[in-house]
Amino acid sequence: xxxxxxxxxxxxxxxxxxxxxxxxxxxxxxxxxxxxxxxxxxxxxxxxxxxxxxxxxxxxxxxxxxxxxxxxxxxxxxxxxxxxxxxxxxxxxxxxxxxxxxxxxxxxxxxxxxxxxxxxxxxxxxxxxxxxxxxxxxxxxxxxxxxxxxxxxxxxxxxxxxxxxxxxxxxxxxxxxxxxxxxxxxxxxxxxxxxxxxxxxxxxxxxxxxxxxxxxxxxxxxxxxxxxxxxxxxxxxxxxxxxxxxxxxxxxxxxxxxxxxxxxxxxxxxxxxxxxxxxx
Numbered sequence: 001x002x003x004x005x006x007x008x009x010x011x012x013x014x015x016x017x018x019x020x021x022x023x024x025x026x027x028x029x030x031x032x033x034x035x036x037x038x039x040x041x042x043x044x045x046x047x048x049x050x051x052x053x054x055x056x057x058x059x060x061x062x063x064x065x066x067x068x069x070x071x072x073x074x075x076x077x078x079x080x081x082x083x084x085x086x087x088x089x090x091x092x093x094x095x096x097x098x099x100x101x102x103x104x105x106x107x108x109x110x111x112x113x114x115x116x117x118x119x120x121x122x123x124x125x126x127x128x129x130x131x132x133x134x135x136x137x138x139x140x141x142x143x144x145x146x147x148x149x150x151x152x153x154x155x156x157x158x159x160x161x162x163x164x165x166x167x168x169x170x171x172x173x174x175x176x177x178x179x180x181x182x183x184x185x186x187x188x189x190x191x192x193x194x195x196x197x198x199x200x201x202x203x204x205x206x207x208x209x210x211x212x213x214x215x216x217x218x219x220x221x222x223x224x225x226x227x228x229x230x231x232x233x234x235x236x237x238x239x240x241x242x243x244x245x246x247x248x249x250x251x252x253x254x255x256x257x258x259x260x261x262x263x264x265x266x267x268x269x270x271x272x273x274x275x276x277x278x279x280x
Contacts, residue, residue: 009087010066014058021058025162026175031182031215034152035063040111041150043067043182044140044208046133046216047120049159051170055178056156060118067118068110070139091117104143111147119143121209125165128229131157133213135230141188141204145196150185151208155215181215 035043045056053069060067066089073092076085085092091106107117121136128134144151158178163170191204213224 006061006064006066007087007089009084010061010089013084013088014061017054018058021055024170024172024175025055025158026177027059028158028177028179029059029062030180031154032059032063034182034184035060035065035116036150036152037065038114039149040114040147041116041152041185042111042140042144043116043118043152043154044121044186044212045118045154046126046156046212047122047124048126048131048157048165049163050125050165051163052156052159052178053120055159056118056154056180059156059178059180060116065116067116068107069118070104070107070120089115104139107139107143108146111143111149117143121205121212126229127165127231127234128225130225131160131165132224133209133216133228135228135232136205136209138198138201138205140208141201142196144188144208145191145201145204148192151188153183153186153208153211153215154180155183155212155219156180157216157219179219181219183211183215186211 035041043060045052047053057067057069068089068091070091070093071085073094076082076090076092089110091110093104093106110117119140121140122134123137123139126132126134140151143149156179158176161171162176186208188204188207191200194200209228213228217224
């Protein structure tokens, strides 16, 4: 996309945001040659700091292909923030929609218009203790399979050292380096002729996230875990541990009285795992 099409609001946002970013973080940006010069496409980006959307937008702004991020629809409604979100062409996500694909209709339309749509497939800051990408939602895969557009895997690292996930205070010194590495398009062609089932979307999502993770492995010079961190699985395990502890405590307290609490606690352990795994 030629820079003349970036528009007033994006340029205004750049004037506001770029100076503090330049002061706060150094840059090690690679892979810009993989960002398509024209046509619609998706970038799939890992997310490990509240700062990294701004730093990543700076990276892609410098390629001449500005990203359109997905954001909660409520941010678009009023005030300066709403005007800026609308003016920069960000994409509202209507979370109340019961149709998973229609929730991303605006993203599909943007890609078909030749825009770049930037996805954080994880949907939130990673909860992996070591900062690796965790299991992802299927939105990026839905849009990619619907439009058959290129999907560019992008990894970033460094903003999490400036402002760690869920931290309240930044670590300003020593000055951190924002590293970005974009890779070649992910090959999803084997999914194009398949029905867009939940299994197909999940498999395509895993292919996308594996590519993002490989880019981050190159940045960090480390091997990622064989199995991505899964928040849902961790919740199941945590509830099982809690129920098991309650069962043991109940059994210990109830031994002398011979009451029924221990048996009930044991049944709770079983119910916790079964209900979670069945999606209740």
